[in-house]
Amino acid sequence: MNRLHRRSLFAGLLSVLLTFGAHSVSAQSPSTPTASGKTELLWLGQASFRIKTPGGKTIVIDPWLTGGPKTPAPYKTDISALGKVDLLLVTHAHVDHIGDAPDLAKMHKTKLYGPADMVTPLITLGILPADLGHRFNKTGSVRPLPGIKITAVQAEHSSLLVWNNPATGKNESHPAGEAVGYIIELENGFKIWHMGDTGLFGDMKFISERYKPDLVLMPIGGNFTMAPDDAAFAARNWIQPKMVIPMHYNSNPLTPGTLAEFQDAMKGSTIKVVPMSEGQSVEF
Numbered sequence: 001m002n003r004l005h006r007r008s009l010f011a012g013l014l015s016v017l018l019t020f021g022a023h024s025v026s027a028q029s030p031s032t033p034t035a036s037g038k039t040e041l042l043w044l045g046q047a048s049f050r051i052k053t054p055g056g057k058t059i060v061i062d063p064w065l066t067g068g069p070k071t072p073a074p075y076k077t078d079i080s081a082l083g084k085v086d087l088l089l090v091t092h093a094h095v096d097h098i099g100d101a102p103d104l105a106k107m108h109k110t111k112l113y114g115p116a117d118m119v120t121p122l123i124t125l126g127i128l129p130a131d132l133g134h135r136f137n138k139t140g141s142v143r144p145l146p147g148i149k150i151t152a153v154q155a156e157h158s159s160l161l162v163w164n165n166p167a168t169g170k171n172e173s174h175p176a177g178e179a180v181g182y183i184i185e186l187e188n189g190f191k192i193w194h195m196g197d198t199g200l201f202g203d204m205k206f207i208s209e210r211y212k213p214d215l216v217l218m219p220i221g222g223n224f225t226m227a228p229d230d231a232a233f234a235a236r237n238w239i240q241p242k243m244v245i246p247m248h249y250n251s252n253p254l255t256p257g258t259l260a261e262f263q264d265a266m267k268g269s270t271i272k273v274v275p276m277s278e279g280q281s282v283e284f
Helices: 003-028 101-108 116-124 204-211 228-239 259-265
Strands: 040-045 048-052 058-061 087-089 112-115 133-136 141-145 148-154 160-165 170-175 180-185 191-194 215-219 243-247 281-283
Touching: 040 243, 087 101, 087 148, 101 112, 112 116, 116 133, 116 160, 116 170, 133 141, 148 204, 180 204, 191 204, 204 228, 215 228, 228 243, 228 259
Parallel strands: 058 087, 087 112, 112 133, 191 215, 215 243
Antiparallel strands: 040 048, 040 281, 048 058, 141 148, 148 180, 160 170, 180 191
């Protein structure tokens, strides 16, 4: 092989290697950003939370704002202060949970996700436009936003829709299906179990084993839901999450359970209790 031929062959091989190397570098560059940010929870009182996800989305759950006695300013007088809402979740039809959800759905053109037999009367009574309601039931999973998965799970509670009929000016009671809780899996895999209103039931253990929540939002007020001792029993013996945020207390004289009672009942546990005040935010 003469020198000229060797130079030509070397140049061709070099060109191939450079081309292959460029494609390799390009393939290692991420095509979409990963959700590496933090999760922020704002407690709005009772069972209402705003979640800002690692991917920059906003989820609002059970928004009892204008009627809530402990709703922090400015949300009590201006529900638009929540900012853009990307997803609405409602656990059941009681007024301290459905609250301002239909108004938020219409304000943001955002779908309200909830138990099928709750969403149906909202639509048929004209409370919610049909295109802004999504019906699903326990063990049903939806992916309403990129990277976010919502699964409806059991809650041991009732559900009744009380509606003021504008034609008569009188309140009417309408059946509204069964209450649920939600497993909320965010873009980075962090899982939150919003239990909704619930009493004790043995399948809390199964739900925890199946979905493995990192954080549980747990009612402790008693009377309508678990009291502090029952909530602590469930957390310690059945659910065993990394963290618990107590909720659904301090808003109604009929729910006398206190944070201090729950903390006392959780003493000695390795589960982290994250106490919050209405209007306080925490990050995970």
